[in-house]
Amino acid sequence: KETKLKDAIKLFDENDVGCVLVVDNNKKLIGIFTERDVVRKLIGKGEAILNETIEKYMTLNPDALYLTDPVAYALNRMAAGGYRHIPLVNDKNEPVGFVSIKSIVEHLADYYSNDILNLPPSPHTKQVKQEGG
Template identity: 40%
Template sequence: LMVDQSIGCVLVVEEEKIVGIFTERDALYKLNTSFHRFKDQPVSEFMTKEPQSLDLQAKVVFALQRMDLGGFRHIPIVDAEGHPTGIISVRDILRYLTDKLDKSEV
């Protein structure tokens, strides 16, 4: 899924709540096994359980601080009930900032 969609992570959701996140980093650091053994294992064996999340109203600077302090590159975004609505990544923030800088130079 991640390769097909060109995305760096996927959320693992049960009953509309985030129970984990599986990232490129999880694949690189935690999958210390052969592909034949890995391909039949559930994502739950390798995901980061109960990842930190941010609500929809969180400021970009707070997201960056959370990523920096936690060593994350992705953070799930949740609504007021804790249901996942998306994921923000370092790449998303860099694109946003680059776009703002480009527009300010015009």
């Protein structure tokens, strides 16, 4: 919680993640700081704010799941709470990772690849000329 905002944001990029889990001195989960927190709470506040600590801007006591919980639990919590990331903890409430919307989609795409991957070869290309009437 004493980590500066600029250092937490740097961790997003260095580790290709969208959140940082925050622990207390006993390594217990006490918060989560996400890219969404950056967008909602920091944009337009000036550069000086980046030297503040994440404690003021993180979500305190976030919902968490255990590694043994089914993926459906994560989807339910994400949908109900509007979350994109959910911490994963052990039985001592120590974070061991997190699950994200991206990781769930990747898991489902791997598991149900034949059913899900029916997209055109280049789904993000722009239509250059008009087709039809």
